[in-house]
Amino acid sequence: MNNEVAVKNKKLVRNLAFVAVAMFGFGYALVPLYDVLCEWKWIERDRPDAIKAIPETAYEIDVNRNIKVEFLTTLNENTPMIFRAEQTQITVHPGEYHTVNFYAENKTDKPMVARAIPSFSPALTSTYFEKVECFCFSEQTFAPHEGKSMPMRFVINPALPSDYQTITLSYTFFDNTQNAVKK
């Protein structure tokens, strides 16, 4: 291999290695990029709406429609709690306000900070599921062995497309004590 080719090789390798390092950075850049893109209006990501409280508005109650709402409760791996919905399933009319209580208990001898994350199925119904009050809006603090009943007040927007008859709302509690202590 003559010198000229060796020099060319060296330069090319440097450039290509730079691309590889830059692409490693690009992987990390996708994290903030993802959040920015999901804020775009037309993307209608369901999660932020599901966490935000919506002011109580009066809707006309559509008594001709019955929507079955199911509640699922799950604990994330290693979350030492008891967690259940006091009613697992209710039938509501669109526009009608309801309050459902969820019970959660800390099973450990230490204080605990935990966070409930909602998830809707079918996902598109989340836009029409308006919560005015929910334990999932903020982190919950539990004293050792404390159990408490927590309300979730909601209404289904009558604009919900008529294809939907059942909405499943699932909450998963995550133990966030370690991160909370660090802050």
Added chain:
Amino acid sequence: MSAVTAEHAHDDHHDDHAHGPEKGWLRWIITTNHKDIGTMYLVFALAMFFVGGAMAMIIRAELFEPGLQFVDPQFFNSMTTMHALVMVFGAVMPAFVGLANWMIPMMIGAPDMALPRMNNMSFWMLVAGILLIASTLFMEGGAPAGGWTLYPPLVLQTGKALPFAIFAVHLLGVSSIMGAINIIATILNMRAPAMTLMKMPLFVWTWLITGFLLIAIMPVFAGSVTMLLTDKFFHTSFFDAAGGGDPVLYQHIFWFFGHPEVYVMILPTFGVASTIIPVFARKPLFGYSSMVYATAAIAFLSFIVWAHHMFTVGLPIAGELYFMYATMLIAIPTGVKVFNWTATMWKGSMTFETPMLFSIAFVVLFTLGGFTGLMMSVAPVDFQYHDTYFIVAHFHYTLVPASVFILMAAGYYWLPKWTGHMYNEKIGQLHFWLSTISVNILFFPQHFLGLAGMPRRIPDYAIQFADWNMISSIGGFIFGASQLLFLWIVIDTIKGGTGEKVSDEVWEDAHKHGLEWTLPSPPPYHTFTTPPAVIPSDH
């Protein structure tokens, strides 16, 4: 390098580039010769093909009947995960890197790869990475069992194996990035002066594009698994919902890597098919430049379609539509390729030696796998196929009777050149027919299972899936056993094969199709120390 010709390589003079191979086993550790390293890559890939294949046999044995027979569910899921990782990173990718090492310098008239020492290093890092991932099988909590896609939060429940699997991915990533840089540098800087870009064989073209894909995606994969690592051990929350992260983000990052990755395995396949078919059709390749542009188009599209793997995660409707239409676009350049291969064979004086048989089977069966891909690109119907055996059937059709068949074809096509011996054509054809029939018995019924709703990655299943699973397993066992014929042929050919002396060009008029056929069979340890003046160009 001095202008010593290959014939003088055995002479006892003092230019150490021109010596023959090192004596003894140390040759294989320290070698920087592209042919030695190519051989090591190919032998390693073949060994891993049998390791990954053995895992597939365990999977098919367990699925032979409903109920749990041989292994516990955790180990079964480890098998599906490890089978994929070993086959992708240990067998198919290294096999193509091996072919690139052996063939690219000989095809473009270069004396060796551009960076021979880095070449040696990337091979041994690959071995280290695969050994590391294999070692997780013996760890507390077992090998990773959440699928090769390593989705959180499930993968974070892996036992002691998780950090080892992640470091293995890092090693494999660095190894393939180094390999890719080396191949690009070789192709761009080491070509014989007469070898202009648009005269390069298509195998070289497809590898040039694949090299760029690898450099762009492997670091992203390394980044995503690093995020898993810090989520698990350092309290970051990239994908942890409790800390404000989002598991769906992992899927986006993973498939940004993962979709181009499947083209890393198929583009060199296209290249080899475009090399073999013209030789046995005795016609120039139809539409050479359109093949080059189609390859580049597929590579570009591969970067902008990743979320078609995620239609069911709750994408916004605009996203579903965009990824659906963008994915459908891939069918156009792929269709151009299939058309060109068919047109190359049209009115050719075809003969059907084993490499050609495997290549024709590739064209037919890859097209079938492509069509099921097109079905799944339709977002609304994908909800039925998602995570069922339908997708398993789809990607196995694009990998086994496509990539693996073409690797077999490449083996039969170039073994006489590499060894100087002819393989046993009868056994080769037997291997072809057994493989082609059994691969369809193995994977075709999985389409039916998937449409009927059988989910993937489960050790047990409902009774109505029993019949097709049994048929699929029988096909699997025949396919697995037939591959032993290939192993026998490779060993037999290295030892002397049929005893027939092969000519330099091996296949009739092959010298018109590639520079490698102008060299002796087997080629001397160092070739093209002076670049060839005239290059064949049949397009």
